[in-house]
Amino acid sequence: MLQKNKVNAWAFVLMIVCAAASVNSLFATLGNYWQLAPPAAVLFLASAVALILGMIGIGGTGKFAKTRSWLTIAVSLPLMLALAAILLLQAIFGEDREPFRTVHSPDDRYSIKFYRWDEGATGTFGVRGELQGPLWFKKKIYVEKRTEEIEVEWAGEHALSINGHQLDLDKEETYGY
Structure with a gap:
């Protein structure tokens, strides 16, 4: 069970990093600040990994393991769907960036x-x-x-x-x- 607790903890950390990077990307675009976040495709893949690791870690037995897993899933899934929508819109309406x-x-x-x-x-x-x-x-x-x-x-x-x-x-x- 120690392995599931570790997977669970790493999924939670990755989810927080993805959420923070997505918020930075949004505010950098709206407020013309330095954009520190990686491209949306990288954030999409990282949130998908966090979602998968969160699902694997559901069976953890730690004090906050199940809560952490469910919170990871609850945040990673909408984040992943939003990033997928952004990638789709960029593919359809994106401008040439040469x-x-x-x-x-x-x-x-x-x-x-x-x-x-x-x-x-x-x-x-x-x-x-x-x-x-x-x-x-x-x-x-x-x-x-x-x-x-x-x-x-x-x-x-x-x-x-x-x-x-x-x-x-x-x-x-x-x-x-």
């Missing part, structure tokens, strides 16, 4: 990828810039509608001008958000 230009600061401390977007006949088009962090971390720092090209000039190690708009990356300035 970067057309990447710029680096003079000291290579900052890297910004620029993407073009076009919503077709019913929307508009423009350019978006994302500051790249370590691993998969990123932050949206620039968006400009109705333009297809960008002109970037660095005015120091952390200050730059994008199409005439001044940004200081150390002060976490953004344009268009």
Whole structure:
């Protein structure tokens, strides 16, 4: 029974990590903060593993083992379904995310990828810039509608001008958000 208690505990920890990462991803998207969460597909797989481990650990005999397993299942299942819906919507309505230009600061401390977007006949088009962090971390720092090209000039190690708009990356300035 010790094994089921360990499986149960690991499932609970994995479920908490998945839930926290999903909340971070949601708030980063809504509030334009640093997105620390891995891609939705990774979170989906991790929540599926947590759900399976939670089901395996139901037979645990610890003090809180059954409660932990049921809580893991109760949180992991809706989280997994929500992430599956997000992945499905991204597959159907997702935009092309081909970067057309990447710029680096003079000291290579900052890297910004620029993407073009076009919503077709019913929307508009423009350019978006994302500051790249370590691993998969990123932050949206620039968006400009109705333009297809960008002109970037660095005015120091952390200050730059994008199409005439001044940004200081150390002060976490953004344009268009």
